[in-house]
Amino acid sequence: MQPMEIVELLNSFFDVMCPVLKAEAADIDKFIGDAIMALFDEFPDADPAPLRAVRSGLAMQSALHEWNAKKGTSLQIRIGINVGQVVRGDIGSKHVRRDYTVIGDVVNRAQRFEASAPRGRVLVGARTYFMTKDFVDYEPVQQLKLKGVSEPVDAYVAIRMKDVKAAVSS
Amino acid sequence: MQPMEIVELLNSFFDVMCPVLKAEAADIDKFIGDAIMALFDEFPDADPAPLRAVRSGLAMQSALHEWNAKKGTSLQIRIGINVGQVVRGDIGSKHVRRDYTVIGDVVNRAQRFEASAPRGRVLVGARTYFMTKDFVDYEPVQQLKLKGVSEPVDAYVAIRMKDVKAAVSS
Numbered sequence: 001m002q003p004m005e006i007v008e009l010l011n012s013f014f015d016v017m018c019p020v021l022k023a024e025a026a027d028i029d030k031f032i033g034d035a036i037m038a039l040f041d042e043f044p045d046a047d048p049a050p051l052r053a054v055r056s057g058l059a060m061q062s063a064l065h066e067w068n069a070k071k072g073t074s075l076q077i078r079i080g081i082n083v084g085q086v087v088r089g090d091i092g093s094k095h096v097r098r099d100y101t102v103i104g105d106v107v108n109r110a111q112r113f114e115a116s117a118p119r120g121r122v123l124v125g126a127r128t129y130f131m132t133k134d135f136v137d138y139e140p141v142q143q144l145k146l147k148g149v150s151e152p153v154d155a156y157v158a159i160r161m162k163d164v165k166a167a168v169s170s
Numbered sequence: 171m172q173p174m175e176i177v178e179l180l181n182s183f184f185d186v187m188c189p190v191l192k193a194e195a196a197d198i199d200k201f202i203g204d205a206i207m208a209l210f211d212e213f214p215d216a217d218p219a220p221l222r223a224v225r226s227g228l229a230m231q232s233a234l235h236e237w238n239a240k241k242g243t244s245l246q247i248r249i250g251i252n253v254g255q256v257v258r259g260d261i262g263s264k265h266v267r268r269d270y271t272v273i274g275d276v277v278n279r280a281q282r283f284e285a286s287a288p289r290g291r292v293l294v295g296a297r298t299y300f301m302t303k304d305f306v307d308y309e310p311v312q313q314l315k316l317k318g319v320s321e322p323v324d325a326y327v328a329i330r331m332k333d334v335k336a337a338v339s340s
Contacts, residue, residue: 003257003258003259004259006257006273006274007257007259007260007261007273010261010273011261011262011263011264011268014261014262014263014266015263015264015265017263018263018265018266019265022265022266028263028266028267030200030202030269031261031262031269031271032200032202033273033277033278034273087173087176087177088173089173089174089177090177091177091180091181091184091201092181092184092201093181093184093185093187093188093198094181094185095185095188095189095192096184096188096192096198097198098181099200099201101201103176103180103203103204104176107203108203
């Protein structure tokens with residue numbers, strides 16, 4: 001593939017994925033190579049952030065499936081989701097620039113769930129699982145050894161949304 | 171540490187590192203968590219990009235050493251360097267934003283050299299090694315197994331600049 005074709009393919013991919021995230025009121029923090037880093041905040045009258053994150057993860061996999069069929073491609077993506085407290089701030093160097101972003105162990109682990117996810121699947125940590133399991137079917141995976149984490153951690157593959165209406169907290 | 175202290179520490183760290191990169195005419199592509207992604211282009215009358223990259227990597231480790239001594243901290247960083255053709259373009263989604271950046275296998279491998287570097291060291295690939303070995307002392311490391319790369323690859327730890335004046339191509 002020529003460089004221009006790679007850029008067009010990647011932008012076309014992001015053009016399909018970002019609206020799926022936006023439909024669940026995610027913020028796109030940044031693109032890192034072919035990856036998207038997205039954040040879900042709590043909002044009044046919206047479904048809880050973990051549920052919106054998992055639902056959009058599953059929707060991204062479906063959207064990619066359709067996009068592949070249309071394009072004649074067979075791209076696969078991994079998705080990782082983690083829930084918890086992050087440090088949010090304007091981070092960078094005064095000599096170059098600063099970007100409003102989030103950092104911390106919770107963010108690092110989200111990336112590690114992504115890296116450990118089976119291709120084409122959505123992998124979440126224990127806290128995300130417990131906060132969404134009434135609405136999502138999961139399969140547990142073998143305990144994961146995460147880089148920089150001494151104890152193996154529980155992780156779950158999201159399979160599909162359950163056929164229940166998600167309660168809206170209000 | 172409180173969130174504000176973490177942000178201040180990280181920004182202070184970036185404030186020390188970025189000028190070291192800028193002194194070698196690097197471009198700061200982005201910050202990713204506590205990481206800096208930087209690019210080195212060829213310029214007329216400048217030392218070759220691979221040499222400037224390795225020299226700034228060693229200088230960053232020295233600058234961090236001084237910064238730790240001053241702050242009473244003991245942060246350590248890994249640095250990975252790779253040389254080759256990249257795809258450069260304005261990448262992202264028209265629905266959100268696009269960022270001028272580089273992508274491709276050469277970039278991915280740089281990240282993997284970083285992840286595989288011993289703490290406090292600078293790890294480079296074979297091509298960087300061959301392009302800079304007249305000016306830099308290296309120690310070879312055992313062949314590295316990189317994620318997503320079938321064959322193990324050669325890698326070298328940069329130890330110090332040799333006591334020679336780098337030739338300026340003109």
